[in-house]
Amino acid sequence: MxxxxxxxxxxxxxxxxxxxxxxxxxxxxxxxxxxxxxxxxxxxxxxxxxxxxxxxxNLNGLEVTVESVKPAFAAKAVVVPMAVVNESRHTRHGCLVTLPGRDEAGELVNEIPGRKAVRVTLRFPATARGEYTLSEVQLHSSYPLGFLAARRRVATSQRYVVYPAPEGDATLPVCGGNALGAQLESLAGEGDDYAGVRAYVPGESQRHIDWKAVARGQPLMTKQFTAEVDDVLRLDFDNVPLSNPEQRLSQLALWVIEAERAGRQYSLRLPSAEIPAASGDAHYHRCLYALALFR
Amino acid sequence: MTPASTSILIPRQPLLWLSAALLCLVPTFLGNIVVWAPLVFLCSLLAKFWMDRRDRRLRSLPLKVALSLAAIGGVFATYGSPRSVEFGVTLLVTLASLKILESHNAKDFHVLIMVGWVLCLCAFLLAEDFGVALCVLAAFVLLVGALVQFHRHSGPAGTLWPPLVTTLKLLLQALPIVALLFFFFPRGGGAMQLQFLGQPSDSVGFSGKLSPGSVSSIASSDDLAFRAEFPDGTIPSPRNLYWRGAVLWHGDGLNWDVGSGPGHAQANQRRSGIAIRQRITIEPHGGRWLFALDRPLNAPPGITLGPGRYLQSVRPISSIRRYEVLSAPEASESNLNPRERTASLRLPSALSPDVRALVHTWTATTPEPRAIVTAALEFFRTKGFVYSLSPGHYVGVDALDELLFRRKSGFCEHYAAGFATLMRVAGIPSRIVVGYLGGEFNQYGNYLVVRQSDAHAWCEVWLPESGWTRVDPTSVIAPERLYLGSLRDMQTTSVQRQPIAGSARTSSLPPGGVLSEVRQAWDTVSYAWDSRVLPFDLEGQREFLMASGLETISGMSQLLWIAAAAAFLLGAYTLVSLRRSRTPRDAVRQLYETFCRKASRVGATRSVTEGPADFAQRACALLPGEAARIQRIVSSYIALRYAPNPSRSIVQTFAADVDAFTGRST
The missing domain is CATH 1.10.287 (Helix Hairpins)
Known part of the structure; x- marks a missing residue:
């Protein structure tokens, strides 16, 4: 309860x-x-x-279930989907659902029939990067005559993350911006030194699947070569040519997006954390999440 | 008010409701304030709808200012001084019309609702009869409905009925509180007078003097004068329904007035015949006169007996008043005191030789006053006098001669004045009584309705053997005006409204028929409002509290009691609604939760995501001693939840197992 x-x-x-x-x-x-x-x-x-x-x-029997909130970039909208459930048997009218402190993000629900639920989506601009908790949802109604208003706060515990706003130079750094990268770049031409295998990700080129291993009854594996390792984009907080840490984070966020869009492998190094090179949705969000929480 | 709702436009539906409410108030203003104000109001309502469709409204500030100034100027031009109710109401109505034109958002909507309420108030300030009450009630319901509709935030295709049902539910729940407040809310003492509210001007109808010719307008007025109930059940025959209003002592030809009068009447008097009790509900008229059957015996509280036994209120009658009075038709004084004698023998300033000669023909034949009265009545009957409501004006010093010898046409007031003057010339003390004659019996409510058109005037002469004796000269000239069937006849044959007073009625209604029935039924309800609700003011409430033995409670504790009772009622509503809105409890689920609670107490806690079968498996392992029961409980639970038609017996075994489950091996 x-x-x-x-x-x-x-x-x-x-x-x-x-x-x-x-x-x-x-x-x-x-x-x-x-x-x-x-x-x-x-x-x-x-x-x-x-x-x-x-x-x-009029607010009796109303419960709110906040569903998971997708991460948003700063200065974009945070979208909070929720269900307002009317557990009583009577219809509830004119209920304004808001988040405390964010009155502009209200949605008016005309009526919620008895023992039914209504989906509400609240949007508000994400201000600063970071991780936040939605601890309360406020229900507000001035039904029936408007001389009095009732307000009830329903406790929730939904968290959401605001990524840094992607800003800065959209072109990816050629060598990840460090000397090591340049060195690797020079090696890139050689290209087919066998470096091991890793699990196959659907969508990858079938050329590099280790078919011999498949014939031995092992799962699909992709052979990796140093040429691919050379292709890794190493994003390092310390090497971003900007002075302001927030601007650096924004630049990094933009590069992460661009790298993911280009389908490249990228790694992220922050003073507090290091994320090894990879690509894909989970990796992408992991990187942005690290950027959001940076302090 | 939240920021989100201040900026929204007035949706169409609440606007409709609001307009309907304001429309209901228009008829209450018609006829009470200058006619252009309600018309302007109506036009702006129509214009609002026309503009609303085109998404237009009154925007320009200079135009608004100009229109407001024009409205204020117009009201000033019509009324002159701002010291009257009509002025205030007219101003409010015109300004409300402008507000309608410019309103577009939620704030304006609420302002208009408030304006609507204040207009209801104004309607009651102008008139408080039952028709007005119905209009105001309709407007009130619609205003509340508009608010409900607005705060439901129903979509554009909002339905009509649900908000109406909500409104009626609110009103129904409010009724006990209204009754509570009505009976016990302390009334203001009237200590503070609203300065700008003047008394209602003298209405048409009865006035404390008699100047024939000014009266014919009353005769056609169908307005209500008063209604009378007879609590003892004795209703005099219509020819005896002389309602005494005022006694005129001072006459000058055809013009008579109360004059200075010979002082107040004595309270005790010889009394013969049966006394008739009347309960009279009189319409406000701004004067102080009251009516009672000929002649009142006592003066109720707040009322005095004027010289010549007529009722006079101490304070002007500005609102509906109800009083009870006892009259004895045959009551008479035993002797005439000298002051009365002088007052009732005073001759007019000018008398023509013709009049003196006429009187002399009677006094020469007999000195007996009774015989002289008979001779005078005979004169009126036989010399070609005609009863006419439009005899033309009698003016000047020879007005009496004009009536008696030349034009010979007039109505009750002319004849009463002429007769009384003739009697004084003959040396018989005489006076004129003005009031009403007759009345219309209402079969539904068992009461008598007396209208302005029943106004009448008659004479009283002093005869040594019988005291002041009523003589009605009109009765010999136009007997058909007076002699009707008895009231009992009127009761059996569905009543027809007939002119029974000394003045003919120009009633537009056809006699009898459905219309008359409807009219009577309406009047009955209207009378209930007038006689039960409206007199319940400061005095009415005091009487009620005294009758119920609660008069010792002070105003403050009265308020506290009301607050306590209202709070109790509201608490009861809340609890009942809470109970009714609660979803019925799921017995099976409750039992299962009991089982889980018990199991948790002995170490097998179900995790939120664990289904019954998984939990049973784990619980059996944890509590091997109870494994069999746990299996049974869970299988019954699963059966109850998921089997298409679980039998009733499963519920029982399930309940019994959960009850017996303790978690300890036995």
Whole structure:
């Protein structure tokens, strides 16, 4: 059972207007001893009073399940998909789903039928790189009359990562920007020194599959040659020709993207971590994640 | 209010509701304020819809300012001074019209809702009859509906019924609180007077004087004067339904007024015949006169008896008033005090020789007052007098001669004035009583409706043997105006509205028929509103609290009690709604959870992702002593969950097994 917080009910701006109207009604009826206006006052007051439990109950039974949030680049939008589940039997109306502190990322759900769920996707701009936790989702509703609003925060524990914004020079460094790279580059011409095998990744050229091993009943393996090793792009934080560490991270992020797009092998070295050369989606995200968490 | 909802435009649906609400209020303004204001209001509502479709609105600030100034100027030009209710209401209506034109977002929408509520208030300030109440109720429901509709945020194709149902549900739940507030909310003492609200101007109808010719407009007025109930069940016959309003002592030819009067009437008097109890609900008229059957015996609280036994309110009647009074038709004073005698014998300033000669022909034959009265009545009957509502104006000093000898045409007030003057010339004390005659019996509500067109005037002469005696000269000139079937006849033959007073009625309604029935039914409901709801003001509430023995509670603790009771009601609503909205509990799941809890207590904790079969396998290994039971529990659970039609007995064995499961080998 999740810890459930009670909705907070508070008056809205319109409530001020209602107070004024109620006062006018009271003043007119009291000074004129006018029973018809007293009745009008009583009806208005009573309808307002009755709307309190309705406001309170409108958020009752609503639960929020935040689904996994895809990583986003800084300055792009973080997309938070979630399901608002109505566990009660009654329809809930006009519910605004927001993230606390990010009111601009609200989505209004017109109605959630009883025992149904509604999918909501919140978007907000990712500000700075890093890893964040979505600890709360806020539900807000001023149904039925709008004089009062109810607000309830539902605890969640979803994390999301913001990668550094890819910025800088889009052309990949020729030699990974270091002397070792240049040395390897010079070796690149030789090209077919056998360097071992590694697991075959679907999509790779079948030319380098170790067919003899396959004939022996072993799984598909790709033979590796030094020529390919030479092709590795070594991305090193210390060798990025920029002074600002954030700019360096952005440049590295851009290179990672470009390298992945070009289908090249790349490794990443940060002062705090080192990721060996590889390519592919998992590697790509691993690199960007390391960049996001860099401190 | 969240930032997201302030900027949104007013959706079409709530706008429709709001407009309908405002539309409901238009009829309440028609006839009460200057006619162009509701028309402007109506036009701007229509214009709003026309512009809304084209996504236009009043934007330019100079235009707005110009229009507002024009509106304010127009209202000033119409009313002159701002010291009247009508002025305030008209101003509000015209400014609301402009607001309608410029409104486009959520804030404007809420402002318009508030304006709508204030307009409801204004409608009641202008008039509070049942028709107005219905209009205001409709407007109120629609305003609440508009709010509900707006905050539901239903899409463009929003449906009509669900918000209406919600609104009605809200209203229904509000009713007990309304009743609570209505009975116990402390009423204001009227200590602070709204300065700009003047008293309602003298309405048409009864006025405390008599100047024939100014009256014919009343005679055709169908407005309500008052309604009377007879709690004891004795209803006098229609010819005896003389409703005494005021006694006029001071006459000058055809013009009579109350004059200075001979002081107040004595409270006790000889009384004969049966007393008739009446409960009268009088419409506000701004004056102080009240009515009772001829003649009232007592003065209810807040009411005095005027000279000549008529009721007079201490305070002007500016809202509906209800009072009970006892009248005795045959009541009479035993002697005439000298001041009364002088007042009732005072002759007009100018009298023509013709009049004196006429009176002399009667006094010469007999000194007996009764005989002189008969002779005078005979004169009116036989000398070709005609009853006419439009006899033309009688003006000048010889107005009386004009009536008696030349034109010979008039209605009750002319004849009463003429007769009373003749009696004074003959030396018989006389006075004029103005009031109403007759009334329309309402068969649904068992009460009598007296309208302005029932206004009547008659004479009273002092006869030594019987005291002040009613003489109605109109009855000899136009007897058909007075003699109708009895009220009981009216009850059995579905009542027709007939002119029974001294003045003919120009009723547009055909007599009888469905229309008349509907009209009576409407009046019954209207009377219930007028007599039960409207008089429940400061005094009405005080009487109610005294009757229920709660008058000792102070206003403050009254409020506290109301708050406590309202809080209790709201708490009850909340609990009931919570209970009703809860999903029914799943017994099987609950039992399974109990089992898992028990197992966890003895060391076999099910992980969240573990299915029942896997868990059973692990639990059996952990708790070998209970392996058989665990297997049974889990297989029943699986059967209950996944078998197409699990039998009821499985539930029982499942429950029994879970109950017996302790986790310890026995």
């Amino acid at each position: 999740k810890p459930r917080t009670l909705p907070l009910v508070y008056p809205t701006v319109v409530f001020g207007g209602l107070l004024f109207v109620l006062f006018a009604m009271w003043y007119a009826s009291a000074s004129q001893n006018n029973v018809a206006n007293y009745l009008l006052l009583f009806f208005t007051l009573a309808v307002f009073l009755v709307s309190i439990p309705h406001t309170l109950l």
